[in-house]
Amino acid sequence: MRKLMSLMHVSLDGFCAGPRGEMDWIALGDDLFADVHGMIEGTGAAVYGRTTYGMMRGYWPTLLGKEDADPGQRRHAEWVERIPKHTFSRELTSHDWNNVHLHKDAGEIETLKAGEGAPLLIFGSPGLVHAFLARGAIDEFWIYLNPVLLGQGKRYFDGAAKTKLRRLSTRAFDNGVTRFHYAKA
Numbered sequence: 001m002r003k004l005m006s007l008m009h010v011s012l013d014g015f016c017a018g019p020r021g022e023m024d025w026i027a028l029g030d031d032l033f034a035d036v037h038g039m040i041e042g043t044g045a046a047v048y049g050r051t052t053y054g055m056m057r058g059y060w061p062t063l064l065g066k067e068d069a070d071p072g073q074r075r076h077a078e079w080v081e082r083i084p085k086h087t088f089s090r091e092l093t094s095h096d097w098n099n100v101h102l103h104k105d106a107g108e109i110e111t112l113k114a115g116e117g118a119p120l121l122i123f124g125s126p127g128l129v130h131a132f133l134a135r136g137a138i139d140e141f142w143i144y145l146n147p148v149l150l151g152q153g154k155r156y157f158d159g160a161a162k163t164k165l166r167r168l169s170t171r172a173f174d175n176g177v178t179r180f181h182y183a184k185a
Helices: 032-042 050-063 070-082 106-114 126-134
Strands: 002-011 015-017 046-047 084-087 100-103 120-123 140-146 165-172 177-183
Touching: 002 106, 002 126, 032 050, 046 050, 046 106, 046 126, 050 070, 050 084, 084 106, 106 120, 106 126, 106 140, 120 126
Parallel strands: 002 120, 002 140, 046 084, 046 120, 084 100
Antiparallel strands: 002 015, 140 177, 165 177
16 A cells, blocks of 8 residues: 655645745755655655646756756656656646646545555645545645745645644754654554
8 A cells, every 4th residue: 555645835824825826935945855855756656736737747847958957956857757647637638748647536546545656745736635634545744844924825734634643754954944744643
């Protein structure tokens, strides 16, 4: 059985996107990218909601042909290019990116988890996270807590049921972000 992990940037007041979906408040940096990349190397597939899929599709493939691309970002773009990408959307009927598998219903995550292989990783995709939380399908949380208050927006754990977690690790970054890694207890 495969694990399902969620990776999300979150504000101190619990939001993972601003009121209009903006994410310009996320603090990034080389050490943070290295941390994320170290984690994703052990995953077997990326999982996206429709909006996140569109953002990823519009950005990462563009770095592959750029001579001056940041080496860390190029490394991530190469990983994204080769990894299976499970995209959940009721609206998408086709795709133009390699190794994409479209799913219409959040319940299909159970079939993916029942298979063999390395963990599945949800990148962002708060709406999809909410659907998976309602099913109790998420096994681990990689939360990058950003030193900012948004006041409003889209909450990360909206509608989550009471779930006991155990802390696996914590890491503070120089840019003020702290990463928390939790698993179901």
